Amino acid sequence: MEPREHWWREAAIYQIYVRSFADSNGDGEGDLAGIRERLPHLVELGVDAIWLTPFYVSPLADGGYDVADYRDVDPRFGTLEDFDALLESAHASGIRVIIDIVPNHTSSAHRWFREAVAAEPGSPERARYLFRDGGGPHGEEPPNNWSSIFGGPAWTRLKRPDGTPEQWYLHLFDAEQPDLDWTNPEVHEEFDDVLRFWLERGVDGFRIDVAHGMVKDGALPDLPEGAQAGLLDGDTSLPYFDQDGVHDIYRRWRALVEEYPGGRALVAEAWVEDAERVARYLRPDELHQAFNFEYLTSPWDPARLREVIDRSLSANGAVGAATTWVLSNHDIHRHVTRFGGGEQGLRRARAATLLMLALPGSVYLYQGEELGLPEVTDLPEDALQDPTWERSGRTDRGRDGCRVPLPWERGPEPCGFGPEGSEPWLPLPEGWGELSRAAQKGVPGSTLELYTAALGTRRELEALGDGAMTWLDAPEGVLHFEREPGFRCAVNLRREPVEIGSEGTVLLSSAPVDAPAEGSLTLPADTAVWLRV
Template identity: 55%
Template sequence: MTTADSTPAAVAAQAGPPSGAADDDWWRTAVIYQIYPRSFADGDGDGTGDLPGITGRLDHLADLGVDALWLSPFYPSPQRDGGYDVADYRAVDPRYGTLADFDELLARAHELSIRVIVDLVPNHCSSEHVAFRAALAAAPGSDERALFHFRDGRGPDGSLPPNDWTSMFEGPAWTRVTEADSRPGQWYLHLFDPSQPDWNWDNPAVRDDFERTLRFWLDRDVDGFRVDVCDALVKAPGLPDWPRPTHGVIEPVDGVMPPMWDQEGIHEIFRSWRRLLDTYDGRRILCAEAWLPPERAARIIRADEMHQAFNFRFLETPWQATPLRNVVAESLAANDGVGAPTTWVLSNHDVMRHASRFGYDGHVELEHGVGADDPQPDRPLGLRRARAATALMLALPGSAYLYQGEELGLPEATALPDAARQDPVWERSGHRIRGRDGCRVPLPWTEADPAFGFGTAADVDTWLPQPSDYGSYAVAAQRGRPGSTLELYRTLLDLRRRYRLGEGTLKWVTSPDAGVHPGDNIPHPGNDDVLHLANGSVEVVANLGAQPVPLPPGAHVLAASEPVTADVPPDATVWFTTGEANTAR
């Protein structure tokens, strides 16, 4: 075995000029970095992240080597659900800045060759949205109420909800309103918090208004949209009962999808949006957030619909070789069937950071959060596995999304004071579910400055408190430090681009004692704890077992999540070439 200097500069010298997919198809191989604006960087020192703060830190993304960024909502909002309760889709919340600040961010990102994707939240709006306030003031049966799902209640006095649907944030999915005459009246549907009424996408006026929103941002030159809860837009006719929970990846029951998820009508909406985007320059994209199994998510990314759909089945898979082998194979097969790339992801603003959840053995509730009195993850183990999992993910063909801070190895904030929690599920669950605040804590940029460099004011608290040890994870503490998680990410992203792994083809590699893994028809390397694959000239070994495994003879190591000798240690992933194939294609 030989090893190589795998710093970005060294790889550049070895591999020659970078090359990637055609510009129109940039999204097929792109690595896209999610920014949660409240928690990325604070430009005005008020303790809350903002657009100027993001603009001031874009060099970090350029240095990291990502192709695009995705901005979670920055629109005017009461912030009852972290900005996903939108009060105005065509403006900037003053807490984050102005439209001029957005334009400056966009221009600076484009100067750095970073595309910008913004969040679209079409399933629901804020109860403070002017349209919903008008609906509350209007009478039953009015045009104003027809923009939403208002229904009479069941029972002789209408005191029961129109159906038995439950909210994703616990409790009923319906709230009763008080009419103008002060009497209890109709109910409105909200699949999430009562402050987030669902739009009625059967109404053409809703569709027309969202097309205006798309045009508004496209005309400002955004590069696309990540579409929140896109599979919930259309509900089954008659809103039939569904006495089952619908959390996590949504599966059909006896061949039938839940009436609030993945109905056939969503596809015509997506086709209409695709037609609209294609009237621009052919380079704008739509990325679907749909918690569906691979075969159903693939239907959303057919050639005339969306471009990408997050692979949440991959995100949900535990750190075990057989389940990972299967989900990778199933995902690639499903997406290949519609000619679309697979879009890999391990963390986002809704789930426990993978540097913490891999620190548990067994099932983890992704969105439930962790409190100081709960069982704590094994931090060193979690980070070790997270680095290995990321190295595996970035070697796979297709696109990938990163969540801010994962390049620092940030763990979940598991000791937040309960009084500081802002996720609505905390209250709606009767303080049973702590929620998603632990993955949304403001980032550390420096080791010793106020708020670890997140903001500039020494006497202002961040909107969520930062753990006291965050300085050790700071960007400044890791930049240029061999073996740091930040340097690992920089190396992997550079190699990924230079070896064109995003546009490659995965092949499973076998060894002399390999066979077919029981039940999955995928060749395996003779060790059920090892994933060994090839993508072009790069081979990857991920060791998910408890014992070291040998590298093949003549392996030339390009990158490794942990130090390697002749063996790949437990919970580690190694990229290497063999024989003559030691340079990028």
């Protein structure tokens, strides 16, 4: 693959949730060999890179984000040889590969944690994690009042084999995901080595899980009464998120990856919804990208979208970084459903796609959005596997609904996800075969064909990708902008058609539009259009 040092500034990157993409062997779970078999689809779709969710050895207590061995592939997903073969095939196809790294916590099945449990309080083995004595007369109370993001307390107390209770350990997520102590030099050295292991195999970058959470306030203070245990909202200061110390880690990692040729990218999952705080992760000596969660969570509202776009571009531009745009991922309801579901939700989702692909910077696509897949909201309770379901007392169904395996073919389950007769790890809804790639390929007006055309046009036009944009005058409820002289995008977010003053040729639209009249264009409700002026 031809090196391009700053490829991430305008790439279209496709997220693969490994367990749900393609099952090559019929065991019900997606795997690396299945991804390799389906690479031609991604080439046809027109993406520049793929991001793989964790495929490491793991008990899968949290979908693989509980890592027991960072240097090997879980047998359910394949082998290191399968990974090398996938990487080679992807590169030969012109597709780069980003992999997940999970540095905030390990699995409780990791060798380090097993050693810590077997060791004594104050030992070097325990110093790799956040072990603390409890409060109360007998240490029976947690060290502080922090709660898990998944629900319930953020502390679990160890017991000796004879049942004697002793120290507590911190887990901001599931109890099977103990947090590492990043004040320990051994932790830094271990992850330096893990990064090098995969860089030397040829990966093109890392998506950093919980990138804002590795450093905690050393005093471990209680949260103020009423404070939320979850994600930042731009106005909240939490003692375990977005601490200044994380930036020292990323300066070290940036220097490390720059030792390798070909442009290796570091991407932050930083739930820091203030654009200026996010931009601090993207200073020239830190990370290359950060997911734009403020955009991801924006409602279908023109004023809000324009505000987020402007703020994102301004904050990132101030540190010389390109902006990323994303509509869905494996942690949030699919945007067809968020935008209203049904015909309205799909119509808005298609328009949102053209808007996103026309903005300056790079885009992240979540597997299945090119098929217009909705959130699966009615999975049987006995099928749910997200730890949030149990930790919330079965009040929050969690994230399984956006992780249902992909339909590739028409017909009954497994719809080509795996060999005929195999049973996927999560059930596919009845009728999903009609949303499959086979059902949409070559069908004019299908969502798959819209994505393929849009990604192809985006790659061909120098106006798109990295660069500047200029807002144009537009009626209320319409976003209208120019990327450079000759290319414009207009999006009608109103519930009724609207006429916009715009000459030119329609390159692409998310729904049928009337041919431009003399100097004007009628844009239907919830519709986006690309124009060559």
